[in-house]
Amino acid sequence: MSLKVYTGLLVLRKPIKLRRTAETFTLGLLLEQTVKTHGNYDAIVSSHQNKKMTYSEVLDQVDRLAAGFLRIGYQIGDKVGLWAPNLIEWYIANLACARAGCVMVAINPAYQPKEIEYCINKVGINAIICGHKFKTQNYYEFLNSICPELAQSDPGNLRSRSLPSLRSVVTIADEDLSGTHNYNEVLNMANAELIHRIRSHQRDIKIDDPCNIQFTSGTTGMPKAAVISHFHLVNNGFFVGKRNELDKKHHKICVQVPLFHAFGTIITISASLNYGSTLVLPSAGFDPQRSLDVLKEERCTIIHGTPTMYVDLVNAQKERREKINAEIAISGGALCSSYLFKEMINFLGLRKVKSVYGLSETTAVVFQSLHDDDEYKSTCTVGYLQEHVEVKVVDKDNNIVPIGTAGELCVRAYGNMLGYWNDDEKTKEMIGADRWLKTGDQFILEENGYGRVVGRLKEMIIRGGENIFPKEIEDLLNTHPNIVETYVIGLQHERLGEEVCACIRIKENCTVTIEEIKKYCSGNIAHFKIPSVLKIVDGFPKTTSGKNSEV
Template identity: 35%
Template sequence: MNQPSYTRGRQDRPLLEQTIGQAFAATVARHADREALVVRHQGVRYTWQQLAEQVDAHARALMALGVNTGDRVGIWAPNCAQWCILQLASAKVGAILVNINPAYRVAELDYVLRQSGCRWLVCADAFKTSDYHAMVQALVPELATAALGELASESLPQLRGVISLAGQPPQGFLPWQALAERAGQTSLEAYTARQQSLQFDQPVNIQYTSGTTGAPKGATLSHYNILNNGWMVGESLALTEHDRMVIPVPLYHCFGMVMANLGCITHGSTMIYPNDAFDPELTLRAVAEERASILYGVPTMFIAMLDHPSRQQLDLSSLRSGIMAGATCPIEVMRRVIEQMHMAQVQIAYGMTETSPVSLQTGPDDELELRVATVGRTQPQLETKLIDEHGCIVPRGQIGELCTRGYSVMLGYWDNPQASADAIDPARWMHSGDLAVMDEQGYVRIVGRNKDMIIRGGENIYPRELEEFFYTHPAVADAQVIGIPCSKYGEEVVAWIKLHPGHTATVEELHSWCKARMAHFKVPRHYRLVDEFPMTVTGKVQKFRMREISLAEIGKT
């Protein structure tokens, strides 16, 4: 009988039985005078001691505003120093930080604030095309006349006030710089007592899923969940206080606030934010000028950096490692990152928000082929299994749905017991919805999403396989494959293709190239040459939008 597709990660790396505040304090004590946070677009440089002073002042100020253990505090802003400060300050007073997507509009903001029951909201003034102040004013017009902390909103009855990161916000907003001035209203004794009352398995963060199949759900994560996940990711990278990490991924997502921030905080490594949002040139310059050793990003970010004209003029030789995650990692892109960006030890991490996020990761000593073709093995102190449609574990080498169990599995979806029960079974396995194959050594290869699998004329087609195939074409920089309904075959294959700068390829050439190299039923029926894909702020391709666009276009032909 074949070995079952089940593995347990290493058990020799103990978990941290601490709150985020305790772990942060320990790092400050060890590395007080070392550089902790560099925010290049704001001109901010803090040592660990200076960052701790900022965190403590804002934590005490939150208590002065009446923030209690378990209260929800929302953060609606792009990457900035205040994001990091609030992440730590809210954790130190036992509040639950609610991450709000910077791209949200009024209706989405209203839903998240209402569903989570936020007591306070911290927001930027504006970002890209979004005027945050205007949207908040439209949502809670009562803010302009409310006394501080006494907002009584008809639409958001639990919201007590809004703190703005702007220097001079409109009437009713509390300026961020005025927040810290309230620290003295909370005694050091009260602040210390609050911290001592906290438990490491209490909730500390709510992150909303994308909501492509209905209303967003708030994954509720504890100190234990995310502190340990950041710790374990950093352990795999062998982070130390000498490492400097460039963080171009958004902080509102687990990649930024857990894998990056908490990974650095647990190891004393320097956090470097190159900009408020991803910019390939600013990220490359941050690496070169800060002599960074670690770089994080999703595949589309690495593609943009690899193809940017400034890359070859900048010295990236300080890099040694990093993480590529957040979306399917193309093999050819991985090879180029290793060869052209000096990231010989770069690793792939796989996971989901509901698992804090990483559950599988390649290792620094893995052979190149394993690091470019798989998402690694089960992380320490976690379990992985692949199951069929009946819930039975499939043999190694067969496709099954990936499930994760262990310390990283979320507490549940906030105030949504039915959705929690649908995602986490009675044995506490988190069902991912991803289809995967496990080999004899326990390495896992993701082949697609349950919902993304294309069934054409009775044949199962996995988009990931086709996407990897397109990367072998010299002109193709990126590829995304989807299925759309077809009356004859059930579904047809559509390939969206992005070409390398300076390269050309026609639809006819791509089609002929495919026909000569793959089974006929896999060959795409339709192609779309594009400059970019519909994407979320975190760099994930929105395949549901691609389907909508493709259907609208093909329906007209």
């Protein structure tokens, strides 16, 4: 690959061709193609469920479930929320949405009732496929709390005042729950005629049709909904997989990341589909001990994880000293230190550690490690510019800065989202008429095509790979009866990267403790957003307009 270098703007010259042609490859057709070439390979192994399926078996299950969707009233273009931890049913349902022509809406399994209510109403979700219970989460009870009509409704005929778009709930449960269809029940509704309908209309689904919606937070404090097409998802997975050496041999991937995230949906699922790799789910949620178990038992050759996950995995391996066969670790979701990369190589026995960098709004990856990167490139940069991608770095006046100078990274590429769902204003703020997407990341481009993140221009905390925007937490804490004003910041943390700190001004003669803050937040926001540090202050510096300046 050669690189065309402008002042502060980089473009790959003669890159690898995009995946297939515009007429042939949706996510659903990609699955068909993979079955032709790798049908007998294991597609997915869910260790904690003691289940596994070959690609041929996956296609059969996917089409049966998609046919069941038709039976219970799903239509092409319906928005279907997936709200569950890492289960084999999540994987199947994701692909069934694509084959049925529905738009899969990925929802964080840690979300609480108010957060899921917002997601449903933000994009007008028509159906939810959810788990039953996971850790402290009871998804069915959560839905009942925001939709009291559910338990008294006929399955598939929900009418809710608070959730007007929602018609259907499917639960992945061992029991039948009032007002819902059971996942296995829907699977068994398929018949030959409905399966034929699913298979025959694959060519009617267009590659530029929406395929996936990823929620991504913004400075307004509430998530925005990035819309990703089949073309985006299939092709980004193709290039990611090639950079991660999935084309070199058959790999088994230990999946520590949540499937709902772009890391799971594109870097993991789409990439594996493109090359016939096997995904191994150690546990429903991240558990370093279970990850070590499957690395040993399933002989996984690649690991996917965030830096925080690797900290825990390395510490577990230091204690257990298991003989494992992992060759490559892929790290993303947050910046990873040079020290951690070296720890991963030394204690996990890896030959390579690779970085990926991107955003939900760019489908997933923009920069990624190459196969022959040295230690500096692997540990001190976010990798090399991805194929078919233009990037530039600009100053506050939108002027391109010289190579090696810090500024805001902008991206123009095939993978840039279709836009934010039903939010033209925010879409135009993110992507200009010239199609350059503003990342909000302070970035340095090197002349050799590699990049380094040196800071963030937007107000965001990254805790263990999860993006957190302070305003959502501030808005909640400001409803506390003893709190006058709140300012939420990120503090450096060795394991998590950053932890959430709430700086608060309290009412006179009142007290507030961190335990009270945690209890007040519990059930209202996801656990990873809850502050772990509390600072009580007398006041905050103000700008001339009366807004808080930096604390």
